Amino acid sequence: MNMESTFGEVTPRLTVIGTGYLGATHAICMAVQGYEVLGVDVDQSKIDRLTAGEVPFFEPGLPELLTKALTSGRLRFTTSFAEAAEFGDVHFICVGTPQMAGSHAANVSYVFDATRELARHLNRRALVVGKSTVPVGTAADLAELIATTAPAGSEIELAWNPEFLREGFAVEDTMNPDRLVFGVASAWAEEQLRASFAPMIEQGSPVVVTDRMTAELVKVAANSFLATKISYINAMAEVCETIGADVQDLATALAYDSRIGGKFLKPGLGFGGGCLPKDIRAFAHRAGELGVGQAVAFLHEVDAINQRRRTRAVDLVRELVGGDLTGKRVAALGAAFKPNSDDIRDAPALDVASTLHRAGAQVCVFDPAALDNARRAHPELEYGESLLETLRGADAVILLTEWSEFQEIAPEVMGSVVAHRRIVDGRHALDPMAWRAAGWEYRALGRP
Ligand SMILES: NC(=O)c1ccc[n+]([C@@H]2O[C@H](COP(=O)([O-])OP(=O)(O)OC[C@H]3O[C@@H](n4cnc5c(N)ncnc54)[C@H](O)[C@@H]3O)[C@@H](O)[C@H]2O)c1
Numbered sequence: 001m002n003m004e005s006t007f008g009e010v011t012p013r014l015t016v017i018g019t020g021y022l023g024a025t026h027a028i029c030m031a032v033q034g035y036e037v038l039g040v041d042v043d044q045s046k047i048d049r050l051t052a053g054e055v056p057f058f059e060p061g062l063p064e065l066l067t068k069a070l071t072s073g074r075l076r077f078t079t080s081f082a083e084a085a086e087f088g089d090v091h092f093i094c095v096g097t098p099q100m101a102g103s104h105a106a107n108v109s110y111v112f113d114a115t116r117e118l119a120r121h122l123n124r125r126a127l128v129v130g131k132s133t134v135p136v137g138t139a140a141d142l143a144e145l146i147a148t149t150a151p152a153g154s155e156i157e158l159a160w161n162p163e164f165l166r167e168g169f170a171v172e173d174t175m176n177p178d179r180l181v182f183g184v185a186s187a188w189a190e191e192q193l194r195a196s197f198a199p200m201i202e203q204g205s206p207v208v209v210t211d212r213m214t215a216e217l218v219k220v221a222a223n224s225f226l227a228t229k230i231s232y233i234n235a236m237a238e239v240c241e242t243i244g245a246d247v248q249d250l251a252t253a254l255a256y257d258s259r260i261g262g263k264f265l266k267p268g269l270g271f272g273g274g275c276l277p278k279d280i281r282a283f284a285h286r287a288g289e290l291g292v293g294q295a296v297a298f299l300h301e302v303d304a305i306n307q308r309r310r311t312r313a314v315d316l317v318r319e320l321v322g323g324d325l326t327g328k329r330v331a332a333l334g335a336a337f338k339p340n341s342d343d344i345r346d347a348p349a350l351d352v353a354s355t356l357h358r359a360g361a362q363v364c365v366f367d368p369a370a371l372d373n374a375r376r377a378h379p380e381l382e383y384g385e386s387l388l389e390t391l392r393g394a395d396a397v398i399l400l401t402e403w404s405e406f407q408e409i410a411p412e413v414m415g416s417v418v419a420h421r422r423i424v425d426g427r428h429a430l431d432p433m434a435w436r437a438a439g440w441e442y443r444a445l446g447r448p
């Protein structure tokens, strides 16, 4: 690679601090793009697994790229911040910012810990780049922390570069991002970021250069928009349920309007995962602290609509089995928050499964990738080793995550193992005509 930078016309060496979903993906993809990368985490077991060539989570395409990056010699992992400071010219902070226990605020302590620990060792010019999703104003506090902690003082700059990758498409989104947002306080910082993303820029990813606070805000604004679009169609589903209309046909008709579009307009159980739910809550919370809570008060309703879908799904199963869930055997298809992921953070699927369990049902869960994670988080539930085993003897089936395996099974095949042909399609993933024709009682959210 031939990139110009003020590091003496050499390509910047990158560190990626926090090697979870985001950080591991970023580190691996950047090494595959040709950069020298050092991944850093406080979790020794994660570092050991990555060093051994094992991606600690399910992400299509990533294991092959990890092997490729390790073989190239351009990717290494460590738990040492001193080594990271010595090695890197540009340091990406990718640690978690989960929802704070008992509050809607984001817990930014990991971001401050990681930045402080890195800064203590920074004794030459470098750029620290925040990638984690944070409340607006965090970067300003981190810049202050760096200025007072780093031996190199004002030689160290901070930039903000939010990340928009989707789990399940993490490689594609990282290699070929829809846009790059560079929140910078100087032309030098912009130059370093351009040098750090040269392959993506060369292949046409647009770059938005702005200040750090706007960059922080872009991220939570994007996730809030996506969450709002999903809750909008799910609010229409509620209306449809009351009047007997069909939200699927409604969504199809809306989607033909190119100003509206069909993406993120899929009705069903709603959004979960480690991002949308906590990000809209943290944004609303932060806006309140900043005195503009009213401007995003609608996000509370977006959240409430989303939660009500889970309750409605449970009610549909209850109705299907005749009003009382006690002792009823329910096959729950899916645990991950979406297909092609083993992530169960705030997964609607597991929320519904455990509510059914608390209501007295005997729930058996199956998921092609998330079973281990689900077992750890919900030991009270039963788990099937295969789809057919999970379905055997079920009084009702509920499809909670739209894995292709669940969409491809024929109604007759499923019908041959269950006790009763009753199904709730929580993700609008099945063809109601085909299932009804095979003698199934079929119910979906927002459909008559
Ligand atoms: N997962 C996604 O798809 C995605 C996409 C865009 C943005 N984000 C944002 O990126 C951030 C990370 O999310 P994630 O899903 O990768 O989280 P994660 O929990 O999978 O990973 C976080 C990692 O940070 C490590 N860590 C914690 N404290 C540390 C410290 N002091 N020093 C070094 N490492 C430390 C943890 O051990 C863990 O490996 C969050 O702010 C999230 O909102 C995530």
Ligand SMILES: O=c1ccn([C@@H]2O[C@H](COP(=O)(O)OP(=O)(O)O[C@H]3O[C@H](CO)[C@@H](O)[C@H](O)[C@H]3O)[C@@H](O)[C@H]2O)c(=O)[nH]1
Pocket (backbone or CB within 6 Å): 133, 163, 164, 165, 166, 167, 168, 223, 226, 230, 263, 264, 265, 266, 267, 268, 269, 270, 271, 272, 273, 274, 275, 276, 279, 337, 338
């Ligand atoms: O029409 C839709 C689209 C999605 N979902 C649900 O919404 C959730 C989130 O899906 P998705 O956005 O694809 O997953 P994430 O990997 O969480 O990605 C979101 O969160 C990331 C972390 O901030 C961002 O980087 C991404 O841009 C943003 O899409 C899942 O539970 C989906 O089932 C719907 O219910 N209907």
